Amino acid sequence: MLEPLRQGLPPLDPSAVSSAASCALAARYEAVREARHFTRGTLDQWDLDDRFDDVCLVVSELVTNALRHALPSDTPRGPEQEPPVRLHLMHWTERLVCAVRDPSHDSPVARESDDFSAESGRGLFLVDSFADSWGWHPLVGTLSGKVVWALFRLPPVG
Template identity: 50%
Template structure:
């Protein structure tokens, strides 16, 4: 279950946000345990949210990107194997969790994943026979833009975002 939310929107900041915060008309967030089943939970949350915003036709691309961002956060952002984490977000301390936020504005949808690592996301040069290592390349291919930034102040970690045009016309910048 997700919530209406603005926290990641505020943390991302105007300089990094691919949509004008004043124009956002929909925002929903969910806290995820750093466990493998969170990828499915993130996709389900995305499906429900896009359906409620009447953007269901964008689900396939957005769900693929959300899955890759959450998987990347699980593999590289939690700092220890996901199997070692306790179940449920309430069992976690402080910033040691993952969070997904979806935001919708005129002509653009943005998804943001927060994880506790400050290490930059790095697209891997995957071998053609490798079974993994293409996540950020898929994010790059299926979204219209993506980026990241470290959190500042007392917050630790980073935000990785991807944006999608939701209409055939270019988004207002």
């Protein structure tokens, strides 16, 4: 899952991840609130709560996009169903990555509109504005779907 995160950056060694956490999110819009709550708790544990506002906005947009655009319309939405969306947070010394996995193979599409006052359609524009970089890649092997990720650079410690 980490290979595409290299895009123009020094290599990210998966073994150098100092912390990682993930949570499953059910196919209901309350999952966005759950993702924000999970992100708040995780960033607090990692002593990164000063980045919460930007990271939370991006997490909210990525999860909303997964729920709105990446799930087939016939996806069961009950609490007893296996969650189709998963949020991953990974922390390196100077980087934080938020990644949302969903079952769709379709690429995320940024809306090509200049109407930024619209009620919807700004999600990827906001992700691009608040994260240092973002992208997506299809999953291979036993996992099906894709991962949409956002990377935040963190100030050096000390």
